[in-house]
Amino acid sequence: MSHAINIAKVHKNYGNLHALAGIDFQIPQGSFFGLLGPNGAGKSTLINTIAGLTYASTGTVEVMGYDVRSQWRQARKSLGVVPQELVYDSFFSVIEVLRLQSGYFGYGRENYPWLDELLDILSLTDKANASMQNLSGGMKRRALIAQALVHRPPVIVLDEPTAGVDVELRKMLWEFTKRLHNEGHTIVLTTHYLEEAEALCEQIAILNHGQLIALDKTQTLLGRYPYRLLRLSLSLDFTLPTLPEALQSKVQSFELGELVLRLHREQDPICGVLECLRAANIPFLDLRTEEPGLEEVFMQLTSDREILS
């Protein structure tokens, strides 16, 4: 068994809505995996199906080789899920919540040192006895992460963990997830911050309209985008209509004297562009090229599908 998660021909229907339409892919053990897609793409439905919070209409899901329906007990022991929303029980303190969660998984006092370690790692030790409802948003987020890890699951799903958190906490969460990954955990991350997925994930799946539209290593996915950006600083008296006709269709943006051209790697050599500018007598003060980010790849893939559909 080499797959942490195996998703086989999963369909999920809500009446006439086809939330998942035949999703079929595997997440390798020990990988840092990104699950991306626009709102309503089916990411949450897929995560809920993996976690057993939603039952697939057809198809199967396995976590560490255990079917989430027929071998649900082992599958749930293998999985830790950090939900997107800040959900908590206002009746209990942080340490009480962790001890209860640990108990649900069959652990007793022998697991308390691990719970204390989790509090320490997530900088929550001094808040251990504070009521969950009195924590700040960032602390609640960290407490939810601790709650998902009480049973040391080999597979961890983080559903938009950095949504709405400040820069400092985001950085801390990045470091923490990298640490978990280095310790051998499989990490599945959904995020709206594409630079986050680009920086952390080794492999990425993109969903749109309940379908898998891309699945590849992050670098390969980036390489599939045939464009790069040329950023030119022009004099302030430059106006866009003076740009030669041949370059007009390649303009991505023009703002405050900075012109960004989107160039095809094979069909638009940079020397040709520079020649064109020189012929039109348009001087530039500086230039630099930029490789595409995941955002460009994502936008292209999702917009291609929009056009096809």
Added chain:
Amino acid sequence: MNWRGFYTLFAKEVWRFLKVTTQTIFAPVLTVLLYLLVFASVLSEHVQVYPGVTYASFLIPGLIMMSIIQNAFANSSSSLFQSKMTGNLVFTLLAPLSDLEFFLAFVAASVIRGIVVGLGVLVAAMWFAPLTMHSFWILLGFTVLSSATLGALGVIAGLWAEKWDHVAAFQNFVILPLSFLSGVFYSVNNLPPFWQQLSHFNPFFYMIDGFRYGFFGLADSSIGLSFFVVSLSLIAMSVLCLWLLRIGYHLRN
């Protein structure tokens, strides 16, 4: 069976209501004392239901069982629904707990709430009227069976409800009328024949009647029939509840 998981969920549900005892224990006890004060003081001189038993004494077992019924239902329904609404139920659903373990934990916690409130009412009411005890085991049996039945019904209501209004409707339009019209304040034998017949279709009547038998050795119906109806109610509620949990009704869809 994940015994520790079951025990933890059960302990959590008990711990939860013990954290707010003013609301979950003292308030229901006070309510019952007010009933007792008003009804017993006004009617004691005029009503005698069983020979040799004062009206206040007659009233106490019914009021105790009514508190048990209402609080057992409130415990599971409000806890489950609140967890569902705030979303923290997700952590219970992610845990390796079976439908049966989940069900038993909620129902057992409801039984404990029922017993604690029942004992509270009993201790407070003993100052108002003398009470005899015909059979401790009958009292315990009817307490456990009735509170478990209402605990299971509370889980069903908690699963079904999609807003607090639904929980309140269940409480106000099902639990409250059935418990008031079950012979708490009177003997159904004193009712006109139609209402007497109708009362025999109310399972709460058998809960109260059997419980009262445990005190006085006297009841409107036979103790065997009461035991049978209450047991059957528990089985029916449990089967329905476990089926709803199995299909993930309003939980895993």
